[in-house]
Amino acid sequence: MSFIVKPKVAHPKLPRNELGLTVRDYEGGMSTLCAGCGHDSITGAIMQAVFELSIPPHRLAKLSGIGCSSKTPAYFASASHGFNSVHGRMPSVATGANAANGELHFIGVSGDGDTLSIGFGQFSHAVRRNLNMLYVIENNGVYGLTKGQFSASADVGSKAKKGEANQQPPIDPCLTVLAMGGSFVARSFSGDKEQLVPLLKAGLKHRGFALIDVISPCVTFNDHEGSTKSYQFTRQHYHPAIYADFVPPSAEIRAEYEAGKAMPVKMHDGTEIVLRKVDPGYDPTDRAAAYSYLHQHQAKGEIVTGLLYIDEQKPDMHELAKTPDEPLGVMDFSKLCPGQSGLDKLMGRMR
């Protein structure tokens, strides 16, 4: 943390988005995390992504649970909606918010503890419902707030700061979501904004549950030798499989891509992302292939990153539940509350 706040003074030539805002307009409060925390870098990437998509701050909702990661929504987009919920219960709150107003962009920020331990059940059901949200796991393999115990994502053999090695097998969120039928699975690294920002944009544009598992080193408790979630280890075992280039509707695409390596994907709102494949044989729309690719490379000790799987056709929660698109807050009152006679009718159906 710092004693002074980030000065309001800015570079006079800062780019502006379609709304005339600069990335500085998407800032939040000063971070109180440790200096060098990967989470702060992810916060920076989220601000950049939201800025580049020209999302008006008031059309964005940030939700989180408990943990270092879950503090971060306070550090970006201070003009947006926010909800800091109970430990591991963010998916329920997000479900409720999304049910009431499906028109907002939802970003859930969670950690490996909040998601894979206490919140694992909640997380699974948000995936299962294909809740339309971007779900970012800031994954550092360690409980930073309680001084460095192994979390559920710590690899076998990864060493704690004091030297003991982890014995229990990790839960891999990407494999988990692939297995549960998730519609958007990506992995990235806090130290690689060039990859992360387009992924965040694609995740925000995806209709359905977009999981991005971001390796985010804990600079205080898990950045030492022997850790498999350190900056250095992650960089040494980094294996980008697919780059996702977000293409705004107005831009011309494909010209510069090598044949066979580029794969355009039409998003629900008409925008397009182009997936650039490092391995031309990889098919990010084939769930089984994606699962086995991930598995194989994991066995080799590689951290596969990029947009690993995408299915734009899968219906999201609203479509499945046949609930109206219109936010409840602006819905005509008679429609929202059909009155005693409406209630009687409904009750009658239950008898």
Place this chain on the structure above:
Amino acid sequence: MKPTDTSNPDYFHKVVDCQWACPAHTDVPGYIRLIAQGRYTDAYLLNRESNVFPGILGRVCDRPCEPACRRTRVEDKPVAICRLKRVAADLTEDYTHGLPKVPEKKNGKKIACVGAGTASLTVANDLMPLGYEVVIYEALATTGGLMRTNIPAFRLPASVLDQEINDILAMGVDLRLNSPVKSMKALLDEGYDAVFVGSGAPKGKNLDLPGRYESDRVHIGIDWLESVAFDHIDSIGERVLIIGVGNTAMDCCRTSLRLGAKDVKVMARKPRQFFKASDWELEDAEEENVEIVINHSPKAFVVKDGKLVGMTFDKMHYEVDERGKITEEKLLGEEFFPCDDVVLAIGQENAFPWIERDLGIEFDKWDVPVVDEKTFECTRSGVFFGGDAAFGPKNIIWAVEHGHQAAISIHRYCMGESLTERVPDGMNLASSKMGIHEWSYSNAYNPAERRLMPHVSLKERFQQLNIEVELGFTPEQAAEEVERCLNCDIQTVFTEKLCIECDACIDICPVDCLTITHNGDEHELRGRLTAPAENGEQDLYVSGPLPQTGRVMVKDEDLCVHCGLCAERCPTAAWDMQKFTLERPKAADQFPADPVPALARTGT
């Protein structure tokens, strides 16, 4: 790009834009910080180390530092550097303990200085503490040169001049007033070990147009100002035309108003963007209701019955291209302006009628002596020039720097050492880290606007010629203004081997001046940084390959506000904020055996 070589003092010196722009390289952020701490005396003495005349320069310096100030790149107005210098001079307590000490035992060398102006006084200031005997010959009955004769007392009071000049004379300078040097040959024959010529550029330019000599109401600006300064002239006609629009013209028009003129017009040949006067001097004149008339080229003086009645001008029109150059001029007609007096302020030049041309002192085609730009020696060894006498009219702060450099040359010359192998600039870097998030400087950016200088009211100021118009900042105003300084001397220093590329510095930087990226050539690199680096005059600070990815850290020095957040957010202290101190050698620093090196005295 190759990794930036920060071992050369010039690199970090250049980051301190004000200090780099100052001819004497005054440690501006250093003294501003002392003022912030209420240490006015130390601030005065730190100023004096490099510019010798803080009280004088705090009022009338040409301020090359202010247009250079980094603050102008993030908001409109620079820090009021010059005014803060005056604060140090106004509020200093007795500083005599900090003045250079003069040894009782002299070194047996005797130096003659011609003219008792800025340059000669600086030479004396630098050489007296080394044991030299310095004789200053002055044609007039008083010291100060153009500082006294050409700068009106309402801008620079005589008491300020007297005090700062006396500090130097009190070292034991042999001052000979009313002693014009009429012959260089005779002076050289007196056997001085070295001679310094600091006689200024005392000749005002004339305007030889029809009618010029038919009236005695056409005055040469600098001569006229001198006559006013010495009370030989105490009135002027009601309508005055000033020809020329430089700083001397501004002094002439404002002086006219104080001698009884009611209608003063400054006549400029060209449009405003070509004016030579500093913006603030123009503002001060216009505040006093001086009218500045543009695009009028003088044609003739109109004299009727032996009396000056006015001047005719050619009315001009100029076509200016986008680069600001005049591409075409058109004559629109003639215009007559009535007046009672005309003051010519169109420049001044050097004149050396007293230097014989057979002494080995070479003169160039403009009839000015050939002087080396580094050593200030002319073509005759042992004879040095400085101030306006060296390269024509500049300003006071340049004359001070000439004096320092000439003093180094004279000292080396007298000690039989090479004039060119001078001691180079050095530097000191010291971390300003005090605690985890504490720095030994005020690192938060203060958005305050520039303080306005309080002036004596228009009604009051014309009552007497010597009422100083600017009142100076109060300690409270100074306390606010100092916080606007961006502390550019607290350098961001990067140690690449410590960097883990966590991006924390890049995310926190308020002005987006940091980037980690793959290396490239400068032009290409400038185009793909976090924010465009379009100011080519400001360097890129490029690291060597970073340990984890081999990419490089690039800092665009242009807009950094030195808030230290990159260093605060750095988990490995790869970034540090380090106080840069320029060690600029003076005459006293040339030889280790000399008694008191000036650099050792800088007590900050």
